[in-house]
Every structure is written in C-alpha cells, then in structure tokens.
Amino acid sequence: MSTETQTSNPGTRTGGLLISGANLALGDGEATVQALDNVTLSVSPGEMVAVVGPSGAGKSSLLAVAGALTTPDSGTVKVNGVDLGTLSKAERAKFRLKEIGFVFQSGNLIPALNAAEQLKLMLKLAGSRDGFDPLELLAAVGMDHKAKSRPDQLSGGERQRVGIARSLVNRPSLLLVDEPTAALDRARSQDVVALLARETHERGVATVMVTHDHDVLHHCDRVVEMVDGRLVG
Ligand SMILES: Nc1ncnc2c1ncn2[C@@H]1O[C@H](COP(=O)(O)OP(=O)(O)OP(=O)(O)O)[C@@H](O)[C@H]1O
DSSP states (O other): OOOOOOOEETTTEEOSEEEEEEEEEESSGGGOEEEEEEEEEEEOTTOEEEEEOOTTSSHHHHHHHHTTSSOOSEEEEEETTEEGGGSOHHHHHHHHHHHEEEEOTTOOOOTTSOHHHHHHHHHHHHTOSSOOOHHHHHHHTTOGGGTTOOGGGSOHHHHHHHHHHHHHTTOOSEEEEEOTTTTSOHHHHHHHHHHHHHHHHHHTOEEEEEOSOGGGGGGSSEEEEEETTEEEO
C-alpha cells in the first residue's frame, strides 16, 4: 500500500508533502520532550494518509510542522516543492493561506457567517483568484441547499462538510485534518471521511489525517503510526 512517489519534476519540484528527518523538542530543561524524533514522511498528491498513535505520541506536532505553524529544530519540510525553511515568517503565513487547508474537530466555523460566506472569506483572506466557486464546492459536499445557514443552524456532520469545503476552496496542495470525527456519530463519521477521501483523490490533494477512530481507516490509502515522536510502520 505504501507509495513513496515524489515526482512531478524530478530534481526540482516535489508535489504533495515531504518531511525529511524532522526533529522537534518541546518544553524546557528536564521537562523537554522529543515531540518529533527523526520523522520522515512523504504524501503524494491525491493520497490520503492516516496518522494514528497514543496520546502524546506527537501527532499534533506533526500536523503543526507540516502546516508551517511550527518550525522543526532540524530537518526539512517541503509542500508542493517549496522548502518551508526558506520562507520568512510573513511568506510562511501567505503560503499557508494559499497552499494548505486545515480541517479541525468540529468544523471551526465562524458563528456569524453562513456556509457560503465561510468559503468566500477564506478566498478573500488568501487573495486567491483561481479558487473554486463557493457554491459549486458546497454542492460537491452536498451542502448547497444550506448555503445560507449559519453554523448554529447546522448539524455536526453538516458543519464538518462545510469545514471541508472551506479547507479546499483555495485549491490547496496539502490538506491537514485533525480528528475530523471526534464530534460525530458512527454513520456521520463514515460519511465525512469518505468525503475527505473522495475530494483528496478527485482534486489531487495530499491529505494527512490524524485520527483515533480506527473504524474510518479503510477510507485511507495508507496508515502510519506514531509512538514517542517516531513514525513506526
Ligand atoms: N507546548 C508544549 N510544551 C511542552 N511539551 C509539549 C507542548 N506541546 C506538546 N508537548 C508534549 O509533546 C509531546 C507530543 O505532543 P502532541 O500534542 O504532538 O501529541 P499527540 O499525539 O497529538 O497527542 P493527542 O493524541 O493527545 O492530541 C507530548 O509528550 C506532549 O506532552
């Protein structure tokens, strides 16, 4: 199942996500924890990889490093061929808005905005001229009939669908997903992760999903496990 494809233009650009030898220590003095210990992970465009592992294993740290939210102490992180370590803080923020989509536990939608406005705001923030049409994308996730509904008028599964549409609206090359089913029942969990897998494959996004939910792993192309900051298998 494992695919370590790293092409598009060999030698120059590598699509998707490529983390090489990343180390990250957190905390001070004796309380220092090696949150990432020599982590190497490659995720191709159109591939969905699940990251599982016990609490404290480093899964959130992996997402933070992949998402240009945290800079590793050593090692490199490339997204769509760009080495994040070469970007200034401002460039990283811009890159994040344009190239990386985030999906959180319960959608993390803005309470005052309706579904269509959530997507429009994201397009505006990223300054994207080539993003998807918000209504078309809401239709793709089965939410066009609720385009005018605010988050408090949506179910948990519906909020998550809007969150997924919002994460994709800028045509990101990397999608980082943190426990998307934590607030959902079993049936809705299956729907949401199946939707993520479909969008990953159809839109050629590289997706990393952290989850504790073993019932949804069959939707993923590959599963990797983290233990004590290391990727094992
Ligand atoms: N700000 C911090 N300062 C010190 N240690 C931290 C900090 N953030 C996380 N850690 C430690 O780093 C390690 C990795 O944490 P991380 O949140 O990445 O794990 P996780 O696998 O996502 O856990 P969970 O499944 O509980 O969310 C843990 O031992 C954690 O206690």
